[in-house]
Amino acid sequence: MSKRTEISEIGPFGLVERLTSGLERVNGSTVVGVGDDAAVVDAGDKYMLFSTELLIEGVHFDLTYCPLKYLGHKVVVAAMSDIIAMNGTPRQLTVALGISARFSVEHIEELYEGIKSACKEYSIDLVGGDTTASLNGLTIGVSAIGEVAKDRLVRRNGARENDLVCITSDLGAAYMGLHLLERERIALDGHPNPTPEFAGHQYILRRQLKPDLRLDIIKALEAEGIVPTSMIDLTDGLASDALQICKSSGCGMRLYLERIPIAAETRAMADELHADPIVAMLNGGDDFELMFTVPLEQRDKVLHFGGVDVIGHITTHGAVLVTPEGGELPLTAPGFVHK
Amino acid sequence: MSKRTEISEIGPFGLVERLTSGLERVNGSTVVGVGDDAAVVDAGDKYMLFSTELLIEGVHFDLTYCPLKYLGHKVVVAAMSDIIAMNGTPRQLTVALGISARFSVEHIEELYEGIKSACKEYSIDLVGGDTTASLNGLTIGVSAIGEVAKDRLVRRNGARENDLVCITSDLGAAYMGLHLLERERIALDGHPNPTPEFAGHQYILRRQLKPDLRLDIIKALEAEGIVPTSMIDLTDGLASDALQICKSSGCGMRLYLERIPIAAETRAMADELHADPIVAMLNGGDDFELMFTVPLEQRDKVLHFGGVDVIGHITTHGAVLVTPEGGELPLTAPGFVHK
Numbered sequence: 001m002s003k004r005t006e007i008s009e010i011g012p013f014g015l016v017e018r019l020t021s022g023l024e025r026v027n028g029s030t031v032v033g034v035g036d037d038a039a040v041v042d043a044g045d046k047y048m049l050f051s052t053e054l055l056i057e058g059v060h061f062d063l064t065y066c067p068l069k070y071l072g073h074k075v076v077v078a079a080m081s082d083i084i085a086m087n088g089t090p091r092q093l094t095v096a097l098g099i100s101a102r103f104s105v106e107h108i109e110e111l112y113e114g115i116k117s118a119c120k121e122y123s124i125d126l127v128g129g130d131t132t133a134s135l136n137g138l139t140i141g142v143s144a145i146g147e148v149a150k151d152r153l154v155r156r157n158g159a160r161e162n163d164l165v166c167i168t169s170d171l172g173a174a175y176m177g178l179h180l181l182e183r184e185r186i187a188l189d190g191h192p193n194p195t196p197e198f199a200g201h202q203y204i205l206r207r208q209l210k211p212d213l214r215l216d217i218i219k220a221l222e223a224e225g226i227v228p229t230s231m232i233d234l235t236d237g238l239a240s241d242a243l244q245i246c247k248s249s250g251c252g253m254r255l256y257l258e259r260i261p262i263a264a265e266t267r268a269m270a271d272e273l274h275a276d277p278i279v280a281m282l283n284g285g286d287d288f289e290l291m292f293t294v295p296l297e298q299r300d301k302v303l304h305f306g307g308v309d310v311i312g313h314i315t316t317h318g319a320v321l322v323t324p325e326g327g328e329l330p331l332t333a334p335g336f337v338h339k
Numbered sequence: 340m341s342k343r344t345e346i347s348e349i350g351p352f353g354l355v356e357r358l359t360s361g362l363e364r365v366n367g368s369t370v371v372g373v374g375d376d377a378a379v380v381d382a383g384d385k386y387m388l389f390s391t392e393l394l395i396e397g398v399h400f401d402l403t404y405c406p407l408k409y410l411g412h413k414v415v416v417a418a419m420s421d422i423i424a425m426n427g428t429p430r431q432l433t434v435a436l437g438i439s440a441r442f443s444v445e446h447i448e449e450l451y452e453g454i455k456s457a458c459k460e461y462s463i464d465l466v467g468g469d470t471t472a473s474l475n476g477l478t479i480g481v482s483a484i485g486e487v488a489k490d491r492l493v494r495r496n497g498a499r500e501n502d503l504v505c506i507t508s509d510l511g512a513a514y515m516g517l518h519l520l521e522r523e524r525i526a527l528d529g530h531p532n533p534t535p536e537f538a539g540h541q542y543i544l545r546r547q548l549k550p551d552l553r554l555d556i557i558k559a560l561e562a563e564g565i566v567p568t569s570m571i572d573l574t575d576g577l578a579s580d581a582l583q584i585c586k587s588s589g590c591g592m593r594l595y596l597e598r599i600p601i602a603a604e605t606r607a608m609a610d611e612l613h614a615d616p617i618v619a620m621l622n623g624g625d626d627f628e629l630m631f632t633v634p635l636e637q638r639d640k641v642l643h644f645g646g647v648d649v650i651g652h653i654t655t656h657g658a659v660l661v662t663p664e665g666g667e668l669p670l671t672a673p674g675f676v677h678k
Binding site (some may be wrong): 003004006007009020025026030033034038039043045046048052053056058099106109112120123124127131134139143145 | 342343344345346348349351354355357358359362364365366368369371372373377378380382383384385387389390391392393395396397398399430431433434435436437438442443444445447448451455459462463464465466467468469470471472473474475476478480481482484486
C-alpha cells in the first residue's frame, strides 16, 4: 500500500464513518445500523437492541488502581449504558475475555464477582462467557442485549429546534477521580507500604470506579409518559456527545455554563490539582450519565423527577457553550489518542 | 489474594464453568445462557441468537502471513459459525476494533473490505462498528446476531444413543495450512525478496485463510426437513468439539477413524512436514465445519445432500476413536495455551 493515513488524522468517528459509509441493508429486520448507541433489530412486537464494546487494559482501565471487582461492575455499566441511551431495558450480557499469563483463576473470579453483582443489581442475565489467551494484559469484549417497545425507541436524530437539553446528575467527577488515582499512583510508586490519600474524595472515586447505570432515569421517563426526542449516554465528555446529537439531528445546541452541574468535590479536586473543572466536565468522559432532549412543554414533567437539569436548548445550527458573561465558546471534541 | 491457581490447570472450559456456575436467570426471554455455541433469546414468534468472540493478534491471527482482507472474511465466518451451529440464519454483525499506532486508516479499510465482502456473500448486515486505541497490535471483538424458528433450534444437548454422528467436508486442512504458512515465515524471515513456496497447496491455504461459512448446510437441512438432535461447529478440533456434544448430551460417542475424511492435500502436507494428519484432524481446529447428530432413520436423507459423512454413532458413555485395526483411543482435548 502506498498511502498511509494516520488514524489520528481523521479521528475515531471519522474512521468509523469512512469504514461504514455506503453500507446497504439486506435483512428486513435491521432497523438501525452503525451510527447510534446501539443497533436496533425488529423482533416482531418489539425492538431488540445490541451493542458491543472492547475494553483494553492500559487504554480503558489501569489495574494498579482499579480493583478487578469494580472493573467487572464498570464493564456491565459501560455495555448497558448504550442500551439505556436508546431508552431500552437491559436484558442479557455476553463477556469474552482475553487473558495474559499474569492473571490467575482467582483474578478472573474477582472480575466476575463484579460482573455478576452488577448483573444482579440491574436484572441482567449473563448469557455468554468466553475466554482465550492474550499476549498482553486483559482484554474484555462485552456485548449488551436489551429491548424497547417500538413506540419508546429513542435515537440520536430526533432533536428539534427549541427542544430542551437535559442531563442527569453532575459531570466531570469521574474524570477528576481518575486524576486523583493517577496522582496517588505516581506519588506512591515503589513505596513499600503505599497509603494513598483518599480522605474526603469518596464521591469522585466512586464516580470513576463504580459508576451507576442510570436505569432509574429510563424508568422515570416511562412513568412520566415522556419519550425524549433524542438521547445519548455521556461517555466521551459533554462536548463530544453533544456534537453527536447535533450531527445526527442536523441541529445546533446552546448550552449555558452556569446551568451545568459540577459537584463541589469535583471542583475541590480540580483546585487541588490546578486543573479546570470545566475541561473535566466538557472533555473528561466516563460519566455514564444521560443527555436527552424533550419538547419545551415537557419542562415541568422532566424537572419533576429530580436529578435532571435543563442545561440549554436546541437551535438550528452551531454548538456553543454560553459563559455567564454572555461569551460563546464553540463545543469541540478531542480525537483518537494513542498512548 | 493468597491462593493462585493457574488458568492452564483447569483449562478454558473449566474456567468458564467455574465463572458461570450457579447463574440464575431473571429475564423470561433468556432461553439458553452460557454453555452452547450461542445464547438464545425468545423474541416472541422466533428465537434470536447471539455470540461474541474476541480475536487477538499473535494469538488468533498472524498478520505476517494473513492478509488483512482475508482476516476480515475470517472474522465474519468465525462469528457466524456459532449462529449456524444452533441451526440459525445469520442476520447482523457488530465489530469493535482495538487498534495500535502501527495501523493506518488504509490497513483498517483493507480489513473492512474483507468484512463487508463476507457480509455480502452471506447476506449479513453490519450494524455496529466501534474503534478504540490499543497498546499492542490489533484486537477484534465481533458479535453475531442470528435467528431461528422455534421448532428448528438445535443445541448441543440433544444427542441420543444410536444417533448418527455426521460431519461436513474434511478436517485438518486449515491446521496444515497454518503449518505451511509458519514454515515459510520462518524460512523467509529476513529475506530481502521473500518468495514463499505455496505451489500445489492452494486447498489447505484457502481452508486456513479464507474458510467457508457452512450456511449451505443449514439451508440443506431445512430443505430436507431435518432437525439435527445436536450440533456444534468444529473450531477447536474434532476431539474437543465431540467431547462438548458428549458432555452436554450426557452421552458417549464412537467415531471410526477410516470414515473421517482427510483431504489428499492435507495428508501430503503432513507427510512433507513429518506431521501426523490424524493429530491435525483431531486437535487442529479452525475447520469451521459442522458436526451434528441425527436419528438412525435419517441416514439416507443426510447422505443425500452430499459433502456430509457419517463418521460414527452416539453411545451411552465414553468418547472413543476406533482405529481400522479395531483399537480404541479415548478422545481428549488439549488445554488453554499461553504463547
